[in-house]
Amino acid sequence: xxxxxxxxAEVKKPGESLKISCKGSGYSxxxxxxxxxxxxxxxxxxxxxxxxPGDSDTRYSPSFQGQVTISADKSISTAYLQWSSLKxxxxxxxxxxxxxxxxxxxxxxxxxxxxxxxxx
Amino acid sequence: xxxxxxPRSVSGSPGQSVTxxxxxxxxxxxxxxYVSWYQQxxxxxxxxxxxxVSKRPSGVPDRFSGSKSGNTxxxxxxxxxxxxxxxxxxxxYAGSYTLVFGTGxxxxxx
Numbered sequence: 001x002x003x004x005x006x007x008x009a010e011v012k013k014p015g016e017s018l019k020i021s022c023k024g025s026g027y028s029x030x031x032x033x034x035x036x037x038x039x040x041x042x043x044x045x046x047x048x049x050x051x052x053p054g055d056s057d058t059r060y061s062p063s064f065q066g067q068v069t070i071s072a073d074k075s076i077s078t079a080y081l082q083w084s085s086l087k088x089x090x091x092x093x094x095x096x097x098x099x100x101x102x103x104x105x106x107x108x109x110x111x112x113x114x115x116x117x118x119x120x
Numbered sequence: 121x122x123x124x125x126x127p128r129s130v131s132g133s134p135g136q137s138v139t140x141x142x143x144x145x146x147x148x149x150x151x152x153x154y155v156s157w158y159q160q161x162x163x164x165x166x167x168x169x170x171x172x173v174s175k176r177p178s179g180v181p182d183r184f185s186g187s188k189s190g191n192t193x194x195x196x197x198x199x200x201x202x203x204x205x206x207x208x209x210x211x212x213y214a215g216s217y218t219l220v221f222g223t224g225x226x227x228x229x230x
Binding site: 033035046047063099106112 | 165168218
């Protein structure tokens with residue numbers, strides 16, 4: 001059974017750094033792209049970017065390029081999303097999702113979400 | 121990369137059909153047959169309902185169907201049921217392994 005399990009909720013202050021995680025199981029972690037989707041409170045889904053754990057190839061949405069860093073540790077089947085200096089506007093639910101790109105382009109499995117709250 | 125445009129809300133009575141539109145450009149929806157749709161209930165993670173414009177993953181009822189014409193994709197829910205009340209998002213491949221989501225549509229079952 002394919003599963004993506006994300007790290008727990010975080011409460012941080014503006015300016016702090018943060019790294020959240022997404023652990024994949026039940027499939028070959030290095031054979032699928034895995035990415036992150038933001039959902040701000042009461043708002044829609046926004047695609048942030050992806051990484052291919054097999055070779056660490058990374059792609060970002062122009063809206064998020066330079067704002068976050070996506071990485072992965074294939075030895076423990078885990079992808080990460082990190083910020084170096086959080087802002088209040090980073091408050092949101094963040095979902096990881098397995099991406100399928102074999103003559104296609106969609107997210108077939110999703111994590112349960114990680115709520116990030118940034119407040120002074 | 122702008123968000124795809126969806127109506128804010130649609131509604132229908134049980135048993136009726138509703139259709140949600142998703143309008144993009146020739147760089148996303150119009151350029152690829154890689155449109156997917158996701159259902160999201162409050163407080164839950166999104167769930168894949170349609171991929172590659174019209175394909176249904178295993179376990180998704182055949183009441184859900186997808187289509188595309190030019191730069192606009194559509195999701196139709198036939199035989200509307202109470203459990204279909206949720207937010208729905210379209211998503212399109214936009215080249216170079218990037219995706220773009222729609223603005224989202226709230227489906228209300230009257």
